[in-house]
Amino acid sequence: MAGDEVHRFTASASWVGDGLGCGNVKLPQGDVSFPIGGSKKLGGCGVGANPEEMFLAAVAACFVNTWAIFLGKLKVPYPQPSVRISGDLGPDPAGGFKLLKAIVYAVVPTSLLASQREQVEKTLTLSEKYCIMSKVAKAAMPLEVVIEEA
Secondary structure, three states: OOOOOOOOOOOEEEEEOOOOOEEEEEEOOOOEEEEEEOOHHHOOOOOOEOHHHHHHHHHHHHHHHHHHHHHHHOOOOOOOOEEEEEEEEEEOOOOOEEEEEEEEEEEEOHHHHHHHHHHHHHHHHHHHHHOHHHHHHHHHOOEEEEEEEO
């Protein structure tokens, strides 16, 4: 893929009601649709995925996909990598709330770490560098990648 190519992705959302209402998101790739709603913790309806979860899910999906690519390129034998992510939401001095930080937990088998820790760490460093969504997240807040032994 040439570096000057532009790829457009789309999503649509609809909403019923005020801030306590709920809605639906549609993603054209795979014809995916799912319910959305504000977090109950923030006064929303609590139905479906909230924007904070969707943002973290996007980072997690991008990161694990990118990590799988680098595990393959560096021939690290881990055919089913997984991550989990947490994000802290807090007050924004400008008003409202903002994500303050996020941590990506890369779940790695203890046996793989024992035999190939340096290579695993290299794949994670490359994943953090090249994952599109982690770059977006890092532009807005601190993002840390941590190995979680399994």
